[in-house]
Amino acid sequence: MNKHNTSDELEKKGSPEKPVGGIEPEHRNLRFNIARDAQARVLFTGRVTQEAITKFCALLELSKDTFPTEAELDEASKCPEHGG
Numbered sequence: 451m452n453k454h455n456t457s458d459e460l461e462k463k464g465s466p467e468k469p470v471g472g473i474e475p476e477h478r479n480l481r482f483n484i485a486r487d488a489q490a491r492v493l494f495t496g497r498v499t500q501e502a503i504t505k506f507c508a509l510l511e512l513s514k515d516t517f518p519t520e521a522e523l524d525e526a527s528k529c530p531e532h533g534g
Contacts, residue, residue: 476494476495476496476497476498477493477494477495478493478494478495478498479491479493479494480492480494
């Protein structure tokens with residue numbers, strides 16, 4: 451039996467967590483089309499503030515160089531070893 455809830459299950463069931471300090475934990479599942487062939491899905495839990503969103507954006511910005519550029523993907527698809 452799977453002990454971990456997926457974000458879709460959390461949306462349907464609500465939070466499995468107990469309220470802390472009388473405040474219900476919040477769950478927000480957001481989906482974005484970020485390119486024609488790509489989507490992003492973000493799950494926020496807890497009391498998310500504007501400051502937390504700013505920090506999250508900064509972390510994404512710092513992490514983006516771990517992904518290939520569009521030019522790198524295009525070049526890789528032309529290589530014979532990658533089926534291009």
